[in-house]
Amino acid sequence: MDNLLHATCFKQALDLARAGRWEEARQTLKGLQDEFIALYDENQALKQQLREVAEVLDLSESMRFDGQKYWLETEDNREGPYCQVCYDQHGKLLRLQEQKRHWQCKGCGNLYLKLEKRKDSEPRQAGSRFPSRLIKNPIPLFVK
Template identity: 50%
Template structure:
């Protein structure tokens, strides 16, 4: 609808200028410019939000739950583990830290048992990274 309004608005500006009603044409043109700038700003915001949602969905497709914690599977590489509670509640991928025979979340202090599948070598591969924030600033 805005396209039709803008098109007819621009036609009206042309008519006003042809009729020598420069001041009216200038005011209408200024209003159309303001509307165009507002639409461009809204469009940029929507594109950014769409990209953020797509990133969240792409990442979510690579998150695997092993029954108690999450892992990020990137091709043949497995990263993690990540706290199940922080991810489910806040959408945050918080790395769990090895602590004896269990994993500990430094954010919510939850404890997760080490499974037999998780070898000592796999636990050593856990790289201390900052948490990945998902789903924020989408509003």
């Protein structure tokens, strides 16, 4: 039921009441009330979806790609690393398990070799989400 129809129904209920046809007026108002409740529920569900989308957007803005893996960075904290494959394909944050020479994703099984002598001062591909296709030169981290 759209807004115009709602307005029409209110007018109808008013006309019925003025004509003393109370039962019909009551039925019309009851129908409007049911519609109102359905719209309220739909509105709540949409608000919830909006909140979830906003959370995902906030999350993606805090994701940093180091050339291999993702890190979740806030102002004073850095968590991770997380699996690039799982995040890019499914939007899932799977924490990598640290092994002696590599990191392992228990979700997809991917291995990420540990890079020796990597300095935090090296420029990161901040915010880059599609590194392999967009970066033409080899990623420096893999060369040295």
